[in-house]
Amino acid sequence: MENTDIRPVRTGDLAAVAALRWEWLVENAEEAAVGREDFLRHFTAWARDNAGTHRCTVLVRDDVVIGMAWLAVVQRVPTPRAPHRASGDLQCVYVVPGARDGGPGGRLVRAVLDEARELGLERVTVHSSERAIPAYARWGFRESPRLRHARVAGTRAV
DSSP: OTTEEEEEOOGGGHHHHHHHHHHHHHHTTOOOSSOHHHHHHHHHHHHHHTTTTEEEEEEEETTEEEEEEEEEEEEOOOOSSOSSOEEEEEEEEEEOGGGOTTSHHHHHHHHHHHHHHHHTOSOEEEOOOGGGHHHHHHTTOOOOTTOOOOOOTTOOOO
16 A cells, blocks of 8 residues: 555544544444534543553554554553563554555554554454454454453443
8 A cells, every 4th residue: 555654643643533433433334322523522532531541553645544443451460470461452443445455454453463562461352343353363363262251231332
């Protein structure tokens, strides 16, 4: 993909990243709980407030943000063998439809996994749609017999 760069998000990119998250909702024909402008303001503030735990990597083409991937970093309970532990969760990998051919999503995933290695994370998980499972499998994600999850009453997966 010519004229593209993958880099950490910058404060000036946050409105564009918020718009990508909105586009994701529209593309998947989901119903919003708030209006677009309210969501964009909320998301931008949330991203700034959570920058220490939620790291965004963006795909930029000709100075326009066309893709994103997030790494949520969670500190884990220390053990005597490992007093400093953390794991990550790959979230919200999205590339605009017109730019999906040629592997840009994979480039974003690779960048996030490289960052996870640099941070020394023990593992990275992903909660994927059925459609994306083969793509994540190509990057080494596997089902784990040790991983379990429970839905909390009143919540829905997104």
